[in-house]
Amino acid sequence: MMDFIYQAQSPRVVFGRGALQHLEREIDALGARRALVLSTPPQATAAHALAERLGERAAGVFSKAVMHVPIESAQAAREVARQCQADCAIALGGGSTIGLGKALALTSGLPIVAIPTTYAGSEMTPIYGITEAGLKKTGRDPRVLPRTVLYDPLLSSTLPVGLSVCSGLNAIAHAAEGLYASDSNPILDLMAEDGVRALVQALPVLHQQPQQAEARAQALYGAWLCGSVLGQVSMALHHKLCHTLGGSFNLPHAETHSVVLPHALAFNLGHAPVAAQRLARAMGIGSPANVPGALWDLARDLGAPTSLRELGLSAEDVDTASALAMTQQYPNPRPLTHRAVRHLLQQAHEGIRPS
Ligand code: NAD
Structure with a gap:
């Protein structure tokens, strides 16, 4: 048997077909009231539908997530979060959207609920990446780890x-x-x-x-x-x-x-x-x-x-x-x-x- 160190490090995970129905409960469990929903442009319709469903719990939608998290997009998301007085963010999408959520968490401290729609796995890691002047810098920080992850297989069925x-x-x-x-x-x-x-x-x-x-x-x-x-x-x-x-x-x-x-x-x-x-x-x-x-x-x-x-x-x-x-x-x-x-x-x- 090898020597090892083990330290559990995981967001709260809610897994199951239809797990998205528990989103309101999970936002409440964080003590949050106004969620900013994040997505890429192609997933904007789904993000707006989610915000509509959340009603008063939704503070707004920022649907400009792109691959590799350009710093300008992270700054814009932070500004929108400030203006709409969001107290949490919901990242609905793959690694690009969850990456934007992480960049937001890093500088604003907002808790993130991740709803992954690809298999990239970013939602389970404290690793973030931000691209500035063409150079992607990555780092590890426990603050960027989503607080809750909702895994709903129904959402990935639209993935080509x-x-x-x-x-x-x-x-x-x-x-x-x-x-x-x-x-x-x-x-x-x-x-x-x-x-x-x-x-x-x-x-x-x-x-x-x-x-x-x-x-x-x-x-x-x-x-x-x-x-x-x-x-x-x-x-x-x-x-x-x-x-x-x-x-x-x-x-x-x-x-x-x-x-x-x-x-x-x-x-x-x-x-x-x-x-x-x-x-x-x-x-x-x-x-x-x-x-x-x-x-x-x-x-x-x-x-x-x-x-x-x-x-x-x-x-x-x-x-x-x-x-x-x-x-x-x-x-x-x-x-x-x-x-x-x-x-x-x-x-x-x-x-x-x-x-
Ligand atoms: P992505 O998030 O860029 O998504 C690819 C495209 O698929 C986007 O246009 C998106 O809108 C669309 N899409 C996603 N889910 C969909 C669905 N269910 N139905 C229809 N369209 C859908 O791709 P990705 O591979 O998930 O993420 C890649 C990025 O994530 C890279 O920047 C990578 O570096 C990062 N990443 C980071 C970590 C980490 O731990 N930090 C881990 C894995 C990946």
Whole structure:
């Protein structure tokens, strides 16, 4: 048995089909009376409908959340919250909207109720990101962790199939890197393994039947587990590469995770045999050595992108991205060299199946 430190750190979680009906109760439980509802522009209609339903409990709607939380959008949300005298915020959406909620919480102290509609998992982490002058700065702060999370699988049934698949693979990436994190513990390993199992079972069903309620619930359950892992341990090479590709080359978040994960695991799992065994067990495959290839096959079979080239990364960018990914040191099961990282990114760029 390994030595470990475990400290529970979680928002209050309300999970279930129709969980959104409990929102008023959860706002009251926070002692709040005037909620500012946050969303992206495409989810503005849902945000306004929610505010209308809340009646006097709603202070307003701010529907300008965008990817990577530009500081201007965080400042604008804070100003709207001040003007409408909001005493809490409701983040209805994926990682972009929840990220805006976190930025608001960081500077205003407002409690956040998160209602996730993707599988990205941000609602379970104290990690925030704010982009200023083209540079995304990330940090950890307990103040940004939502106070309450309402997981309602009905809300994710409108998520397009392609994004559902990539978002689910994004969640699997959190669990996979959690399984070989230097600061993990047995509880998080259990969560990671079950999170991967739930998602690997649910995604093929969603691909065929996007409205299948049980598969939506199973995927969201997996997203909760994987997000919990992300929030509590250090991530390694895979997340570093995706952060670089998203932040510096503007590649789409979930799709980038889908492409890079099999390659990052092919690089790392030989140096993390226990993690490889747990992933193989969760995925229902016999040999741990087949995990990267099986994940690549899963992504391809479910119509997810398999190359960075199709996401818009140029051949020249592979060099720059490799250099950028090597600029900071971070724990990784396998020692990193520029040559090896470049090779990994080249394989991912071309969409070659890892063997
Ligand atoms: P997203 O929030 O950007 O959503 C993608 C698009 O899907 C948006 O247009 C959104 O409006 C739409 N959408 C979301 N849910 C929908 C639904 N149910 N029906 C229809 N449309 C829907 O995407 P994401 O992948 O959830 O989040 C990505 C962002 O979150 C990135 O900026 C990433 O860095 C961040 N993130 C942060 C953490 C963290 O812990 N801080 C964790 C994961 C992701």
